[in-house]
Amino acid sequence: MSASSPDETAFLDWFKSKGGTVHPAVGLKHWEGMGRGAVALQDIEPDTLLFSIPRSVLLTTSTASLQSLLSAEDWSSLSGWTPLILSMMREYLRTSTWTPYFALLPSSFDSLMFWSESELAELEGSTVLGKVGRAEADEEFETTVVPFVRAHEDVFGSAEEYTAELFHRMGSLVLSRSFHVESKEQEEDDEETSNDEDEEEEEREDVADVAMVPFADILNAKSGCDNGRSDKFILSAVLCPDALAPQARLFYEPTTLNMMSTSRIPAGAQIFNTYADPPNSDLLRRYGHVDEVNDADLVEVGLETVVDLMGEAKGLSEEEWEARVEWLLEMGIDDTFSIETNHKFPDEMISAIRTFTLDDAEWAKARKKESPPKPKLDADVAEWARKILTERRKEYKTSIEEDEALLADSTLPLRKRMAVIVRLGEKRILAGAQKKLDDEYPPGVPVEKAKEKKEKKRKGEDGAKSGSKKVRR
Numbered sequence: 001m002s003a004s005s006p007d008e009t010a011f012l013d014w015f016k017s018k019g020g021t022v023h024p025a026v027g028l029k030h031w032e033g034m035g036r037g038a039v040a041l042q043d044i045e046p047d048t049l050l051f052s053i054p055r056s057v058l059l060t061t062s063t064a065s066l067q068s069l070l071s072a073e074d075w076s077s078l079s080g081w082t083p084l085i086l087s088m089m090r091e092y093l094r095t096s097t098w099t100p101y102f103a104l105l106p107s108s109f110d111s112l113m114f115w116s117e118s119e120l121a122e123l124e125g126s127t128v129l130g131k132v133g134r135a136e137a138d139e140e141f142e143t144t145v146v147p148f149v150r151a152h153e154d155v156f157g158s159a160e161e162y163t164a165e166l167f168h169r170m171g172s173l174v175l176s177r178s179f180h181v182e183s184k185e186q187e188e189d190d191e192e193t194s195n196d197e198d199e200e201e202e203e204r205e206d207v208a209d210v211a212m213v214p215f216a217d218i219l220n221a222k223s224g225c226d227n228g229r230s231d232k233f234i235l236s237a238v239l240c241p242d243a244l245a246p247q248a249r250l251f252y253e254p255t256t257l258n259m260m261s262t263s264r265i266p267a268g269a270q271i272f273n274t275y276a277d278p279p280n281s282d283l284l285r286r287y288g289h290v291d292e293v294n295d296a297d298l299v300e301v302g303l304e305t306v307v308d309l310m311g312e313a314k315g316l317s318e319e320e321w322e323a324r325v326e327w328l329l330e331m332g333i334d335d336t337f338s339i340e341t342n343h344k345f346p347d348e349m350i351s352a353i354r355t356f357t358l359d360d361a362e363w364a365k366a367r368k369k370e371s372p373p374k375p376k377l378d379a380d381v382a383e384w385a386r387k388i389l390t391e392r393r394k395e396y397k398t399s400i401e402e403d404e405a406l407l408a409d410s411t412l413p414l415r416k417r418m419a420v421i422v423r424l425g426e427k428r429i430l431a432g433a434q435k436k437l438d439d440e441y442p443p444g445v446p447v448e449k450a451k452e453k454k455e456k457k458r459k460g461e462d463g464a465k466s467g468s469k470k471v472r473r
């Protein structure tokens, strides 16, 4: 194991003194534009234990001492991530248990929480602006953390040191580096629960299952360089660009978390993790970086955009469209639709569009059946979808061409470059979806004609466009 700084040496000594093991072929290295990461110092064969992390070094609400020093009532008055963040703040300020680990962690971030108003303005058009959460975090600090720490100075020590800056730093570390790690018993319980219950559970993740995992959080990630979506607590470390097969993965053992290679990693290559394939907007929000090429990119279209356009155009009164919106939400339709890089229209968006095209009798029937219209894309829906895409594209203040020109400038500041990559990716998806729609349902073709054309194409009567091969004579 190689370390290149005194902090790294101290961290590795601490890690090993706690029972952690590291394969001699795994080293730490600074990677241009990515910070610290892991490197294969020699060829690594599949099924090699890269490193093994004792569960006792995980920093969680159970391994930190704060919970045991407070009454159950006081502890349970805290919500969200605050119990973990406060535990981390106290461990950082008052104990030496995780000092070598904290010394390796960054204190400045490029994630959106730390962007100025003018920097955020570069993201205009992206729905990520509604998810930054800075105001909520500031409010949590002022209204919960400050009074709580002041009321328990016997446990926390001087409240003065529990600053907003430290609160945001710890919160950002949780956002960008934590893992979902359940106890072994919890995992077994989970196996007995149904998928639906699992999904609900994930939405309100218990802070007790959120863990800072020393060493595992040193691995960087890059789109296309991992083994695809990870399960909720599966971490996989893989080599880029050979991403077709999984190359490493973290196995959850009763007393350790073991990172194993699952295929060969050549000497000199970076060992990548997966962050579960977020789109660039979320990468930027949570981690403070983007992937110039991101297969998992997407653009969101709000139900609001659909309603604004269709409610008015179909001549529905405010009361009528509000009733349809409420009903759609009751029926489980999301208020945001994601279009991905395959440019396919989300089924839920098609159902929502169709809900606004229903006449009174059809609307009454749908309500009686308690089922939104089937997600069938036809010429009429396509016409609406095209208008919605046009409206959505207007929410960005620059064009694709302008953004491409900006990116060609190598002196563009990092944050602006990342913002441009996010908004350009989103606009390209919108443009791609529009093109796909135009190919399938050419604009200006009367609905009946478009139906005919589509039917012909389906039956393969439409020559080259249907994919039928021309015979050369």
Ligand SMILES: C[S@@+](CC[C@H](N)C(=O)[O-])C[C@H]1O[C@@H](n2cnc3c(N)ncnc32)[C@H](O)[C@@H]1O
Pocket (backbone or CB within 6 Å): 033, 034, 035, 036, 037, 104, 105, 106, 176, 177, 217, 218, 219, 220, 221, 222, 223, 286, 287, 288, 289, 290, 291
């Ligand atoms: C889990 S940590 C990985 C370790 C980190 N590089 C370090 O120096 O401590 C995640 C952070 O690493 C950086 N990172 C990871 N993958 C990256 C990538 N593909 N490009 C740029 N930065 C990346 C980002 O700053 C991100 O917030």
